[in-house]
Amino acid sequence: MPTEQEIRDALTKVMDPELGKNIVELGMVRDIRITPDGEVGFALALTIPNCPLKNKMKADAEQALLALPGVKYVDVTFAQLSPAELQAAMEKGRGNLPQLNLLNxxxxxxxxxxxxxxxxxxxxxxxxxxxxxxxxxxxxxxxxxxxxxxxxxxxxxxxxxxxxxxxxxxxxxxxxxxxxxxxxxxxxxxxxxxxxxxxxxxxxxxxxxxxxxxxxxxxxxxxxxxxxxxxxxxxxxxxxxxxxxxxxxxxxxxxxxxxxxxxxxxxxxxxxxxxxxxxxxxxxxxxxxxxxxxxxxxxxxxxxxxxxxxxxxxxxxxxxxxxxxxxxxxxxxxxxxxxxxxxxxxxx
Ligand SMILES: Nc1ncnc2c1ncn2[C@@H]1O[C@H](COP(=O)(O)OP(=O)(O)O)[C@@H](O)[C@H]1O
Ligand SMILES: [Mg+2]
Missing domain, CATH: 3.40.50.300 (P-loop containing nucleotide triphosphate hydrolases)
Incomplete structure (x- = not known):
């Protein structure tokens, strides 16, 4: 079975498309669970409760984790970032804003x-x-x-x-x-x-x-x-x-x-x-x-x-x-x- 660190590493491949950064860096990965029988899981803390992208991120996370050796099942639940965590995530995302056209x-x-x-x-x-x-x-x-x-x-x-x-x-x-x-x-x-x-x-x-x-x-x-x-x-x-x-x-x-x-x-x-x-x-x-x-x-x-x-x-x-x-x-x-x-x- 993968270690918690290996799971985190795998999840850095999953991006929040709106903020343009990965979910680990944005602090959105919580409560990593690993069972000996091949099930891993974690809670994905969202920026907006009904984030329309949540299912996309969930599917990406499942794919990334299933690729790890020994993982048979993946269970992703949803949670929500606290206001302070959200603020930190926004600041990280902000550094990633689209570049202004050079002529502007x-x-x-x-x-x-x-x-x-x-x-x-x-x-x-x-x-x-x-x-x-x-x-x-x-x-x-x-x-x-x-x-x-x-x-x-x-x-x-x-x-x-x-x-x-x-x-x-x-x-x-x-x-x-x-x-x-x-x-x-x-x-x-x-x-x-x-x-x-x-x-x-x-x-x-x-x-x-x-x-x-x-x-x-x-x-x-x-x-x-x-x-x-x-x-x-x-x-x-x-x-x-x-x-x-x-x-x-x-x-x-x-x-x-x-x-x-x-x-x-x-x-x-x-x-x-x-x-x-x-x-x-x-x-x-x-x-x-x-x-x-x-x-x-x-x-x-x-x-x-x-x-x-x-x-x-x-x-x-x-x-x-x-x-x-x-x-x-x-x-x-x-x-x-x-x-x-x-x-x-x-x-x-
Ligand atoms: N100071 C004002 N006096 C009279 N009518 C106003 C005034 N400010 C806005 N309106 C009218 O109120 C309506 C709503 O204004 P609008 O600027 O479209 O609001 P919002 O963008 O907040 O929805 C429009 O018909 C506008 O012409
Ligand atoms: Mg208006």
Whole structure:
């Protein structure tokens, strides 16, 4: 029968395809069992409980162990990495991120994240990009919301607008010179459904990062998939993120949803650059009074919990939804973003 060390050695052939390192190095192998009658087993501790790759890794492990002399049966069970172990695994995986296309130079990557959908993440991404571009920055948007891409629509970019050049794919370009890469630019019809699981999403994101000709960018904004989904975790794993911009709305209590998002950034070891509260109030056009339509703000508490500045509280602007629907988000009047853009660019 093989020794425990021989089993470990054999298991170094089994890769976590998402992190690009082997499961032994990632600390995912636990409780190795060896019985004299030829059965060996271990627990495979997963990064995500329902990791869609778990059966692939299990099959690879079985194959690797059955190849050892004396092994007749293999029993692989599943376990889960603790938050600290997960963080260590992520850091190992991070050193293995896809290389940026040599023609690209991207100074900083900011992810726009929210606890849940519909709080205005894509709108904030777009408006922030416009403000940055107007300040003379070279800006790109990577639309990582693969299953609900909305960036091209906001900017009125036609489907099929992503073209290939010799060195890679060419981003679509908005009126203000913002470079956009989105799955929607590849689809024939704008509303074709995209039902993809984590690993495929992570593959596409890595391609958008590596194979798109971004050129020289001061900042790449990433419009994230909603909340703390597997897709969101995959995106964070796939890119060298410098900071997260957390978008909230007053409907989100300072509770669970946001805490989950914050835990995710902590686990991934990515700092929160700032918090933006969207749809915070409505200014009545007749009397000029501010109304807290969605209830009192929790943005202050959330920012405090995140240990990050509250960058802005943005009002409800019906005009914003209209311009977004018409593909004219670049025309929107959202003066707060001038300051938000400056503050984000001034951070380390
Ligand atoms: N400050 C705002 N005022 C009015 N409508 C807004 C505002 N922010 C976002 N919206 C609208 O709310 C909807 C959801 O916004 P969106 O940016 O798509 O959210 P998410 O990307 O988080 O799902 C869109 O119709 C958008 O036009
Ligand atoms: Mg969106």
């Amino acid at each position: 130079k991207i100074d900083r990557v900011l992810c726009v994240l929210s606890g849940k959908g519909g709080v205005g993440k894509s709108s904030v991404t777009a408006l922030l990009a416009v403000a940055l571009a107007k300040q003379g920055k070279q800006v790109g948007i990577l639309d990582a919301d693969i299953t609900g891409p909305s960036i091209p629509k906001l900017f009125g970019l036609p489907t099929g607008g992503l073209r290939g050049g010799e060195g890679g794919m060419l981003p679509a370009i908005t009126c203000n010179g913002i470079k956009v890469v989105s799955i929607n630019l590849l689809l024939k019809e704008e509303d074709a459904p995209v039902i993809w699981r984590g690993p495929m999403i992570s593959g596409v994101i890595q391609q958008f990062w590596r194979d798109a000709l971004w050129g020289s960018l001061d900042v790449l904004l990433v419009d994230m998939p909603p909340g703390t989904s597997d897709a969101a975790i995959s995106v964070m794993q796939s890119l060298p993120v410098n900071g997260v911009v957390l978008v909230t709305s007053p409907q989100e209590l300072a509770g669970m949803v946001v805490r989950k998002a914050l835990n995710m950034t902590k686990t991934m070891n990515v700092p929160v650059a700032g918090v933006i509260e969207n749809m915070a109030y409505f200014t009545c056009p007749d009397c000029g009074k501010q109304h807290d339509i969605f209830g009192p703000s929790h943005a202050g508490e959330i920012a405090k919990t995140a240990g990050a500045p509250l960058l802005a509280r943005l009002p409800l602007r019906p005009q914003l939804a209209m311009l977004g629907d018409a593909g004219q988000i670049e025309e929107a009047d959202a003066p707060e973003f001038e300051q938000i853009a400056r503050q984000l660019m001034a951070m380390e």
